[in-house]
Amino acid sequence: MAKLAAEGKFSGVVLLSHRGRTVLSRSYGMADREKGLPHHEGTAFSLSSAGKxxxxxxxxxxxxxxxxxxxxxxxxxxxxxxxxxxxxxxxxxxxxxxxxxxxxxxxxxxxxxxxxxxxxxxxxxxxxxxxxxxxxxxxxxxxxxxxxxxxxxxxxxxxxxxxxxxxxxxxxCGMTGPAFPTRPQWLTDPHIAHPYMTLADGSQVDAVRHLDKDSPDPDVLGKNPGRAFIDAPGDGGFATAPDLVRFARALGDGTLLDRPWAELLTGAKIPHSASSFGAYGMPVRIVNGQWVFGRGGGNPGVSASWNVYPYTGWVGVVLGNCDGLPLQEITGQEMQAITGASPGGGSGG
Structure with missing residues (x-):
């Protein structure tokens, strides 16, 4: 991650937690370059599809x-x-x-x-x-x-x-970040990361401060996340990395759902491949003999992923605010580190 950050391909926060205890927490780059505000564990990031x-x-x-x-x-x-x-x-x-x-x-x-x-x-x-x-x-x-x-x-x-x-x-869950901030809050709250979108000429701009700029990426062609006043109902949201660990733990301890309903949420519904399935609102997969569930998301200047390893109590979170992040490769390495499986993709977008 430090190498990616040095190459300008990552700006954000990475967190690994085991049974609620933070094992690794690293922050790289700036939440707001104009104001010189660096990332830290309390920075809230746009989740895009990772909030679904x-x-x-x-x-x-x-x-x-x-x-x-x-x-x-x-x-x-x-x-x-x-x-x-x-x-x-x-x-x-x-x-x-x-x-x-x-x-x-x-x-x-x-x-x-x-x-x-x-x-x-x-x-x-x-x-x-x-x-x-x-x-x-x-x-x-x-x-x-x-x-x-x-x-x-x-x-x-x-x-x-x-x-x-x-x-x-x-x-x-006890999540402390601004869950659904409006654009005025995004512009003024020092705890919310601004998305840095790469333009066709290779330069990067703060999407929230440049609503006239479009992404040239074919996967999100013409989009600019700053144009939303608030994220659409059912989609998106904002969270810090510790917030997502709290959410993951609350799914498993009865805080959000009684255990049968929590198991229903993450139970495999539709086969996608030999070991990957659709659940409710997220993909689930079998990795080296254990279930892994979570969700990834991306938008211009936005990368987000959280994965839960319920058999062993691990939670992995990656949150970024610039384009060019190889998110699937990173989460694949996370899965390898936690499960011992060979790397091969992330949690899906």
Missing amino acids: PFGAVAVLQLAQQGRLKLSDTVGTHLRGFAGDIAERVTVHHLLSGTSGLNTPDEDVHRVFRSREEVREYYEQWVRQSVPVAPPGTPTGHSGAEVGIPALIVEAVSGTSYWDYVQENILGR
Whole structure:
């Protein structure tokens, strides 16, 4: 990691924890270059897709309380969806990535100005989803499979997705970072890392301070994470590395979910390969005879990964705020160090 940092390919925090005790914690580079603020263990980073499991936990909390069932269809809780979605697609289909739905491309150039604008846009966006395969068919990263469960959480709980997750998940874990900061907070809070996005000419800019700049990366073409006023319901969020260790431990000790429900969250649902499976909101895999679960995420100037090794009590976290980080290689080495397996990829995006 020090070598990558010296080469300008990593700026961020790496943390390894064993049964709640920090074994390794290293910080490299700057959270805000303009203000000269270095990274430290208390720096909060954008999680991108690595925050999606928060939504799955929220749904399972409500299921544990008997307020919804995983067999409920979309129409049980939400109005206005076409019959082939409302009557056939279930909560289980959405959480497991098997809804058969496709969501149109987002307007990545839109600059949002309020929480209300973000929520309205993403509700209308997921309501444009259409069936492209029968329910039960793996459809992967469909926006509907993140956005519709968030709408169900709001309908059942009577509060916004952001407030529900803040109170019932992040707050309950004792997570201290700003969970869903708005862009004004991102600009002013010295504890939040700014994303440094690489442009076509190879230069890097602070995405939050340069909303007119686009990423040339084909995987995130035209995006700029700073344009979000707040992360979309069901997606993203911000956390420090110790926060993610607290979240991982809270999944296993009954703080967030009773044990059967926690096991349901991470239980293998859909086979992806010989030893990799889809669970609820995250991939799980068998590595050298033990289960590993977690989630990775990426955006222009954003890299995030957290992995949990429940058999041995290890948790690994990598959080970065610049492009060019070989995240899969790094998490593969993490898995090798912890499980003794040969390196081979990370926790998925």
